Amino acid sequence: MQATLLPPGLVGGRDAVGSTPAKHFTTRAITWAVNQLLTRDVVISALARDLQVGWRTLWKAIEGPLQERLKEISDQASVEALGLDEHVWRHCGPHKNRMITGVVDHTRPKRGKDGKTKPFARLLDVQVGRSGAVAEDWLASQGKEFASKIRIAAIDPYRGYANAISATLKEADMVVDIFHVTKLASQALDEVRRRVQQDTLGRRGHAKDPLYRARRLLLTGAN
Structure with a gap:
């Protein structure tokens, strides 16, 4: 032929x-x-x-x-856990669109003899732009067979990505990735610390203030 x-x-x-x-x-x-x-x-x-x-x-x-x-x-074809995240690919210059959407395979390998699995991440694709339409178009282009195997979809807390997942991966469980969960929790705790500082002393923290000195301990202490 x-x-x-x-x-x-x-x-x-x-x-x-x-x-x-x-x-x-x-x-x-x-x-x-x-x-x-x-x-x-x-x-x-x-x-x-x-x-x-x-x-x-x-x-x-x-x-x-x-x-x-x-x-x-x-x-x-074996992707079961998918991740979507944004990234600034260019911080300056004449390019209008500085954002990209990264698509990552987070499928964990089979459990070893110790019964544990190791974290895994493999970059599948990079799309120019950060929007629900960009993510939805990429997911739709992979076909129904690809979408049917996705069990978990991890995203950053962005409504556009959530809408894309809801539209194309209806059977997948949508979760927020642990990095952004930790970041949001740390940010909320720091805002509370600043508010308490203002309520008690009427000013921002100084080097010798107990709350200011404990700011890193509040964010890193396991307890």
């Missing part, structure tokens, strides 16, 4: 063996060939003809990248 039309600029150079017009593969050429194999009804021999190389030459170039892509697809 014939492959799709070959985009220009994928290969270049000459083969040093005989007169065969084999080429030096660019990263773009390898990516194109792997995508053709994974997304279209095409065989390697058809791709080799389009690239003007032999079957073995093409297979040697794409075998490694193809196996990596297949492993990524397999790993993504």
